[in-house]
Amino acid sequence: MSKNTINPALTPKPRKRAKRHTETAQFDAFVRRILRAYARRVADGDIEALRMLAGLSAEVDAVTRAAVAGLRTKPYSYSWSQIADRLGVSPQGAQQRFGKPSDRNALDRRLLESGLGVTLATLVQVFADHHPGNPPASRCPGCGYRYPDGVSDCPTNATVRPLLYKRRDENRAEVARLSADAFTDLHEPVKARFRAAVRQAANPTPSPDLPRPTLFDLPGRTRRDDNH
Template sequence: MTAVRKPRKRAKRHVETNQFDAFVRRILKAYARRVAAGDVEALAAMVTLSAEVDAMLRLAVAGLRAAPYSYSWDEIARRLGTTKQAAQQRYGDKSSRHALDSRLLEAGLGVTVATLVQVFADHYPGSPAASRCPGCGFRYPDNTSDCPTNATVRPLLK
């Protein structure tokens, strides 16, 4: 009778960040060469990929800002080679900034109907409603399709 051998588990391979970075760069360069070689249909997909990379950068920064790491905007900005304000503006949570459109805040009580209409149009969720406000990036909660700006402007226009 032969003994049945259990397959050996392969040791988990740890890839260093710089190796992983080089691997991703090689893939992106190959993709760009393919598009440049006449694959015009892949151009739109490459633009989508760029947007996804930007979204993943925001997630990475959010992870660094959250516990247990809790890096400050100043620490993140130094690694990015930019100012604290620029890093916060680019990678910060857009839904928590500018609860109301700046045009409303600047106009105050002197806001015109034309301004209200333009602000409303810029923040209109569309049909069907998107998951985020096109004007300010506010993520709509369940069963809501107004950002704070449109929730303020809508009753004024009625």
């Protein structure tokens, strides 16, 4: 076998192929195009795929939670205030929605920290942050709690609602800061129950990866026959 006569010093090293880098904005645009194309395929008569398409909302929540977890760890260590600012929510809401799973069914920190001394202004702000909106969301915008059938409040607002209603006359101007939907919801709970019924009809099947809480299920509630 002949001896290798190649002189390493005179032989140029092969160039490493440059790593392709996709800008986040370009990747975002690509994902949006895929989703729109998916919607067009379903709209073109594929009704069986509708459930899978709707289930992507839960997937987006899950991957957003993973992204937030990465931003919270070293070497980035972004604060909850910085994350909340990008999401357009309060730091407490961001922490409850995207923090540890146990936090998403816990009471808002502002209530726990204030205790019996909670101010009316705090009750108003917490109620507003956790209000499901109109049209109603399937999850609380403040803590990510998935509303069970027949339930219109997350655990936080289920606690805040009676307290705020009882103390509403302490400062009517403060209560008037609520949005029109939240103000009406506070004073007319029957509409809240109707809102929950509309949400149930629009979203009959919850995401399979999340348990359906029953803590606040209304006693004696009966389901209507879907074929009725």
